[in-house]
Amino acid sequence: MSATGAGGTPVDPEGKRILMIMTTGPEDPDKTYAPFYTAALMAAMEIDTTMYFLMHAPELLRRGAAEKVPLKKGGNLKMFIDMARENGVKFLACAESCRDLCEIAEGDLIEGVKLVGSATLADLALEADSVISF
């Protein structure tokens, strides 16, 4: 498996950029954990990994919210968010979604989340080697 992708071709993920767009919030707990897990793994592979949260997804980043998102495998979402952050995943939240849909002030978000506008999403998508949407 050393440096070999699923297709059998050599891959070197180091230094690549992946943008992950997250639109699901706490209303559907089953769809919340895999994006954080995958992002954590990608960051561990030295891929420059950014998660962009919009629509109801910023709700997951409200202080104390992840602890209330139960997972079928046991535990709650917080451990996966912590794991992604420990591995170096960058979290960006859509300022408009936070203000108009989620009604979250910047101070209500967990540490390390940056509020950005929609134009930033365009920049990130154009600069990324790959964009994944959840």
Add this chain to the structure above:
Amino acid sequence: MAMLNGCEFPDDLLYFVERTQMTWVRLEGDELRVGLTDPAQTRAGKILHVRIKAAGTARERGKPIATVESGKWAGPVMAPVSGVVVEPNPEVEKDPGLLNTDPYGKGWIVRLKPTQPAEVAELLRKEGALAKFREILERDNIHCLRCQA
């Protein structure tokens, strides 16, 4: 062999304990053998996938030499010292569960040729290592378990 919270720590090993990293190092001539410690494999849970950097890959201390996935945990295994990968363990690549069942034996991850000998001297041993492990085991409430082969 020292024991803390049911976790084994062989006396003859050196240890790299930084942030989320808990790896062991065995000196073998001018090379090192590196693997996950008992608490590291316990925290990860049953390991399903491992990817190890290919032979010849140069790594600085603190940069990943492997990634490990268990379904509940995904993270890097950092190089405990700067060096060049001599050999990834082919047995672990075929059977990642060896990381859980035999972390200090067949479950070694990589052989590494150090390029900064001074960093080897900075690795922790015996009481110095145990003090740091004790702190982490208590903080994260880790009690070691070994998966059955």
